[in-house]
Amino acid sequence: MMKSEMLTALDDRSREIFRRIVESYLERGEPVGSRNISRLLSTALSPASVRNVMSDLESMGLVFAPHTSAGRMPTEMGLRFFIDSFLEVGGLSDGERQAIEKQVRTGDGEKSVESLLTEASQTLSGLSEGAGVVVAAKQDLRLKHIEFVRIEQDRALVVLVADDGTVENRVVTVPRGLPTSALTEASNYLNAHIRGRTLAEARAELERKREERRQAIDALSETIISEGLAQWSGPAQEPATLIVRGRSKLLTDLRAIEDLERIRILFDDLETKTDIIQLLNLTEEGEGVRIFIGSENKLFSLSGSSLVVAPFRDSGERVVGVLGVIGPTRLNYARVIPVVDYTAQLMTQLIRR
Known part of the structure; x- marks a missing residue:
């Protein structure tokens, strides 16, 4: 049954009883019985009549009884129906x-x-x-500063500082025996050429410059740059x-x-x-x-x-x-x-x- 059809199938009395059941559940988190509901209604109705309506609501899948002798509380479908059809949401002051x-x-x-x-x-x-x-x-953060720091013979720490002040660190593998001067050169090269770019843009720029600047950077420095940026912008993140x-x-x-x-x-x-x-x-x-x-x-x-x-x-x-x-x-x-x-x-x- 569609929500519009379900709403049409409920008379004013059924709507009010359903609304009271849901509101009581949202406030207390417990099932509510027919006697308590009858006291809350705008028009006088006996607990027996309320129970009859509750049974109808249960047959529609809107409420259920968690225990044999308990009152009723809304089902997930009942909560959805209440939110879509009855809930009044005000604005903020x-x-x-x-x-x-x-x-x-x-x-x-x-x-x-x-x-x-x-x-x-x-x-x-x-x-x-x-x-x-x-x-x-x-986020595709833009680079402000990048630095490589050796921590072991074959590993280096990459320190990345973004424009918004975010600082992240990654450990990358480097060729064993890579001189410290190559790490410094790699850092200087990146800071000079890719500052203000996102990591994806930096990688694209590095690829573009690879051939034309091959003489300006030795193979070891190129390796550490490529490895570092791959760690930063690759799918491992x-x-x-x-x-x-x-x-x-x-x-x-x-x-x-x-x-x-x-x-x-x-x-x-x-x-x-x-x-x-x-x-x-x-x-x-x-x-x-x-x-x-x-x-x-x-x-x-x-x-x-x-x-x-x-x-x-x-x-x-x-x-x-x-x-x-x-x-x-x-x-x-x-x-x-x-x-x-x-x-x-x-x-x-x-x-x-």
């Missing part, structure tokens, strides 16, 4: 927007992209009942950066052993970055916030968690990252959605500056 901007921009001077991502993740965790998650594609803040929040208010097992599986997924790059693909075609509930979320479906995410883009409108909140299926969606949406918009502005 000026004060809330300013608070998010202040948290993300905290600190002196220009921040690196990594710092901005970390602040965004921390902000999302602080404003929600879940963990803040940020996934960013590996991780395709994405994952930042998670506020994991401890996922451990609060656990209701049962099943909840603890769900969180354990989620932590394992986060630690191993299981298919995390798929988050970028999940939001590639969509605009704004996307919500994945339970098994709808192919990344963390085994953990029974919900994921509320939105993409942020560079000046070319390419999706370069995703941020959001992961937590239990009873997330405060009305609160989390506008926070995620505005934080993603803010990140887009900061990335483009």
Whole structure:
């Protein structure tokens, strides 16, 4: 049954009872019984009549009873139906927007992209009942300085400094017996010819100059340059950066052993970055916030968690990252959605500056 057909099939009384069941679950995380529901309704209705409606909702797949004598709580399909058909999402106040901007921009001077991502993740965790998650594609940083330092006879440390202040190190293999002067010459050559270029551009420039400058650089220096840049811009790099803040929040208010097992599986997924790059693909075609509930979320479906995410883009409108909140299926969606949406918009502005 399509959502529109399902909505049409529900009368006003059924809609209100369904909404009360979901709202109670989102607030308490527990099933709610017919007696409690009857007390919340806008019009008087006996618990027996409420139970009849609950049975109808259960037959539609919108609610279920976790135990024989328990009340009802929404299924994943019921939560999706509620979010798409009933959830009222308001905007943020000026004060809330300013608070998010202040948290993300905290600190002196220009921040690196990594710092901005970390602040965004921390902000999302602080404003929600879940963990803040940020996934960013590996940036094509522009080189400011590169240096090779010998650490063993056949190994050297490559120190790369990007324009945004990011510093990364890699260990590369070098020909045994390579003189220290060759390492220095390689560093000087790169700093003179490829400063301000991305790694991909640097490799292309090196290839172009290889023939015309062959006399200006000996074979050993050429080897170390090629090896170093291959290590930096080759496929061995991780395709994405994952930042998670506020994991401890996922451990609060656990209701049962099943909840603890769900969180354990989620932590394992986060630690191993299981298919995390798929988050970028999940939001590639969509605009704004996307919500994945339970098994709808192919990344963390085994953990029974919900994921509320939105993409942020560079000046070319390419999706370069995703941020959001992961937590239990009873997330405060009305609160989390506008926070995620505005934080993603803010990140887009900061990335483009």
